[in-house]
Amino acid sequence: MKKIFIVIILFIALCQTSTLSAQDILKGKDLSTVRVDLLSDEDIVKIKTQLESNNMSIDQVESTALSKGMSAGEFAKLKNRLATTATLDKTNAKNVNSDNEEGVRKQEAVGNNKEKDVANSFVFGSELFDNPNLNFQPNLKIATPVNYVLGPGDELQVSVNGVQEFNASVPVTVEGKVNIQYVGQIAVAGLTIEVATQKIKGAISRIYSTVRSGQSQVTVSLSGIRTIMVTIIGSKQPGNYSISSLATVYNALFLGGGPGVNGTYRNIELIRNNKVYKNVDIYRFLVSGNQSDNVGLKDNDVIRIPAYTNRVTLEGAVKRPGIFEMKKGENFSHLLTFASGFNEFAYTASVNVLQKTGKEFKVADIQESQYSSYVPLNGDEYRVSKILNRFENRIIINGAVFRPNTYSFYEGMRVSDLIKQAEGLKEDAYLKRARIVRLKEDLTKEIVNIDLATAMTGDATSNIVLKKEDVVTVYSVLDFKEEYKVTIEGEINRPNVYDYQDNLTLNDLIIAAGGLTGSASKRVEIARMIRSEEIDDSNPNKVELFNIEITPDSNEQLTNFALKPFDIVNIRRMAVIHKPEMVTVTGSVIYPGKYVLAGKKEKIYDVVKRAGGLTSLASLNGVKIKRPIKKGQIEDLENIDLNLGEKDSIQNKLEKRLKDEVKFATIPVDWGKVIKNQSSNANVTLLPGDEIDVSPFNETVKVAGNVLLTSEIPYNKNKGFNYYLDAVGGLDAKGWRKKAYIIYPNGEAAVSHKVLLFFRSNPKVLPGSQIVVPEKPETEKMSAAQWVSIASVLVSMGVLLVTAIKP
Template identity: 35%
Template sequence: MNYTKNSFFLFIALCFCLSLTSAMAQTAPPVTVKSEEVSDGQLHEMAQKARESGMSDEQVKQQALKKGMSPNEVNKLQDRMNVIKNQSNKETESIKKDKNGREIAGDNEKQDDPENGDKNSSGGGGKGGIGSNIFGYELFNNNNLTFEPNLRIPTPRNYRLGPDDQLIINVYGNSQVDWRLNISPDGNIQIPGIGLVNVIGKTIEQATSLIESKLKANRYAIGNGTNVSVSLGNIRSIKIIIVGEVNRPGTYTLSSLSTVFNALYASGGPNINGSFREIEVIRNNMIVRKLDVYDFLLQADQKDNIKLEDGDIVRVPTYKVHVSVDGEVKRKQIFEVLPGETLNDVIKFAGGFSDEAYTATIKATQLTAQDLKIVDIKKPDFGNYVPLRGDKYFIDRILNSYQNRVSIYGAVVRPGQFELDNGLTLTGLINKAAGLKPDVFSSRGFISRFKNDNTSELLSFDIKEIIAKKSPDIILKREDLVTIVSIFDLRDKYTVTISGEVRNPGEFIYASDMKVGDLIVNAGGLTEGASNKRISVSRRVNDSDPSLSNSRVAEVFSLNVGSNFKDGESNFVLMPYDIVSVYALPGYEKQKIVKVEGEVIYPGYYTIQKKNEKISDIVSRAGGLTASADVDGSNLKRDNAAVLGVDRTKSSIDTNSLLQERSDRLKRLQLTYNDSSLQQESQIRNNFVGINLKEILKQPGVGEDLILEDGDVLRVPKSQQTVRVNGQVLFPSVVVYSNGKSFKEYVLNAGGFSAQALKRGAYIVHSNGTVQSTSKFLFFRFHPKVKPGSEIFVPKKQDPKGNITQEILGYTTGFVSLGAIILGILSLKR
């Protein structure tokens, strides 16, 4: 039984109602039974009685309704049973279920679950064990194949009636009657007004005839305007016994429509020792049928899958012969063989050979009294070989080789593999390959061939001589590989190169009779600034005299190709490896842009008008300086002195704040100063050119008045009133500029030097981009003068490890120098 089915809950409730009211039926009128009056213990007790009673749901329902149980109360009991089912461990332990949800009754509770492996039973074969490799084992352990009987089909005509079956008798026509009658344990039905009719053991047809005769005898006009229909209502349950080599032997309660397959499925099917081919159905101590599961698996034949009757015994004996098949077959499993079957039958069980199976011989491993032996079974003996217990058959794969293949590759029209005909020669194979290509190297070809000892040898031949029949043709052998060489395989790849003022410069494949005009067109044509009157072609020389120091290493031709690449020297024929150079027009110049920003009258972008246009000229074109301009702090940014690796086009357009750029640069400089390895990997440069704009404007065209270049940025800041102090000071800050204040005073305004400060390495970055460092003479340090807008930077000390020697050397040098000066002064006095 299954607690998940609503009919089972109804069955329990009705059974309880029946037992509760049976004692009161004769002495008191019907009463309504309340679901609240039924305890959980009583529900469990009624469930047990329901399983033992064998009564159908309809019978219990009819009696319960007569006793006073309302349908509403039945629904309430169903809800309670749903809760009890989920919470009661005792109930779930008393009713075991296998992995397919089938109930295991009675003796089956002690059987091992095949899902976890049957360790204690000879019928084991859990998931992934030997059982799963036995042909047919998964049939009864498959969640998608339940073999449940169909209860909605018309009543089978050969169905034998028995106790607890329900007959539906419908009389229609002149007389109309509808009876639902249950067959008693004695085999009788009680027809109202007629009496008992014994129908046990009869088919539906026989029962219909008997009922018609009884109705006729009681004045029903059967056949004269009145008809009778007899069908089966509720189907009874039967008890069958499953014994032998099954996973869960025991007694099972099944539907009376159940077949042998239904019973086997309920028991988990044969175990690893069970026979799938000689399953017996025993009825009244006689074997009434033997079932071969292979008939169903291989031919979908269910002729022996008979319907079971109450009290039937299904017996699964042990197998007699098991053999296994592996290798190139469609089913690699263990098969059961019956007496009289041969190796051919085993191959059929395995689904036949695979496409690549070697079918001439099957290797069989046999068991002897003491050890194993191998037997080679030839194909003609497949039908005569009788499989023995424990035989293991292995079907090998065909060899990965060809018995009639020759191959040809290289300078032929259709290279590939071909059939080796009788007496096929080299010229015959070339004809099969659609002949030779024009680029064939006809002086020599090769045949790679296996010798008798399986070593390879290389045979060379002259194609031209063989085709002209001046040399004997070569007869080919199995697995010969013919190689016909192309002339292109024996030389470098021919190319020509074009560079300069063309749209797509680069390397191109050389073609015979290629001209300069052809190459220029292939390269996308000339650019706007290209000169078609001066194009040079450089060519390799093969006759250079190595004894002369001035011998030629290349031959250069100067060409005028014209405007349409048709006439004149555009038809100059190129040779392999020529290099064509296209030059620009002498007076062609692309516009060059500079930017002026900051404190000028008209800041913005300006185009350089003359090659020698200078800073003073661009300032004049920008309208001159404003009243708030800081002339001393003006700077020129030029990318050709910028940080290595910076995109010049971006730098010429992106002109962020000078202070931010200087701050970033100082950080990089400090990082580089303190890490010599990083300094070697990434060289940091100042991209600001230190200029003195005041002197430039005083004397235009001389001194520092630089000629402008494309992408230059001239920036004139506002007058600066602060000085930045950064690096190894106690409190990096911005200090107000004061005329006359010294370097140390600005450092003191930032808290003074920190313990890690490298005082001698302190330097100043002025607002115009120039950098001044601290100088030293003997024991005296001279700091640079601080200007408005400057930035003082104090670097960090290096690791003293490894620098002690340098310090000592520096001090020693200083003392020696001082001594030399003193001696010089003394000598002068003398």
């Protein structure tokens, strides 16, 4: 008994408010009787809060707790409980926002995996139970319903506020009672929350005198909702479900996946105490949003979904086609209501139905007058067709009227009436003829021609009566005119093809084409087509040519030549006109920059001389010309067939390299020859866009490619090609020695070549040169089998030879 009293005292101590520190609780007189398993989760949270408020951890108070009699096992349990609470806090952190507000109820989460109803996908209402966002789950944050009946598992929040304070969360026990401290047990099971509140207030007022006097107030609220058990039969996922006591029929049906393949949507039974309590018709909710059938559930309720009695199919031009369930007494008009009625293209005068007679199929037509009386039969298939793609009163006019369009036809309409409706004839209308395309009775078309001028005067012969679907065409005089053009080319700012108008002259055309260019000459050639009714074999000319002279400085010519349709005008270019063209000089010259070519055959020596000549640091072997590759050169290469085969890509790679990579062609210049003799072929004639590049003197020789070390070696005039290869360690495993070449500073290249038998002549090395060793091409090694084959062939040839020379 004493130990129990100590445990109670310790429990009360652990439940004190957070104003006490963790040391005060753990410094009790005797902690040997503490049993951590008896502490609630709220007690553990309070201890954790007290430790955090004092900036202490559980490890820091371990020695104190053990010295006061707490066993190491109990302390380990306490430490583990605190750690578990911290983990739970982190896991539930995302739900703390509004759910921790005072007064929000707790409820065990209930859910079910949703599966797409493939079998019933066309049945009206099946999508209601496939949508995970529509679950009819009760809202736990609303005020407590006054008619809510309490039962075991519910939890009440009882508070006394005022002079006396009290706050406790009390569960309803399995016996249906709540146990309130100092008040005792109160039976509340089977009572509504309103009646239970009054009963609890009366019991508390007998203990708390301030409640009786009104100095303190009592509030009772539902803080935790119990879970009830319901059974669902006939659903896609039948079974027993534990759901909230606030749940409704639709919530339970959603958890069960809705009616099964053959389940009814119109007569679902809610069975309570072995009796049908409610017949649920889901169509009331689907069609009009009426939730009167969505009643609350009670423990041990059964939801039974029987098989349907009458289902029909409605397809075609309705707003919501599908399979619908019909109840006794409903007609075809109700079916149209379920489908939201006809759509805008529906033929509404009658509906075709395919019926089953028990022996065979039967086709019937329901007239519009029968919609409210016809009773659909089980298995009926209704098809609503579309209206015909034709018009009952259409007539069309197009052509030279102000408003060509489709108009409404009426009996007795004539040609003049339709033209008046189209705002009348245009000025260019052709009055001698109009055409009517008419549909005959055999559905073939005929053309009716009328005199439009007499028709507009009201003459009955021409102003005929029209028929529906007639297409009236009013011609324009412009339709019969050829579209005339003239062409101007040559030294004109906007050469092009222009429209011809009557009285068009050369001056008019020149102005329309933007005027003459500055290089236009006085000579103009005009070509005119020859028109004749007779063939003149003696005249070899195909066109008639006119050569005239104009004043190039003026767009207004004194001789204003009159043009005719399809004339071609060519403005000739001046015989002598040269715009200044330039070349560029870079590198080691006195005055680098751009220079104009002064002569028709300007030489490199002349331009370098104008640039001040070479500097003292220039390399005489480093003069070269970089000439841009022109588009015509690439086109010439494309037109050459190298006969390499269709699959060979050598020519394609060469063309691509010239287009994308190589921008200039390098012309090496032997400057020594140029200085000695300006008339030598080394003194190259320059072209516009050329760049003369003079390299500075370089005392090294660069060695690159497939060598062991890419490097620059000081130039030694007494050493040759092999010296520089040896100076970088020689060739690597892939180096191709016999194809090694040298590039001189002026861009010229040289390669070693065979002189006699195994002797090779290497090119001379100059300062600033670059030696390149290429990579050997990969060759496929012969296999042992290939060598054996070759050997066998040689042996066979030897045997044949011996046989042949034997006497």
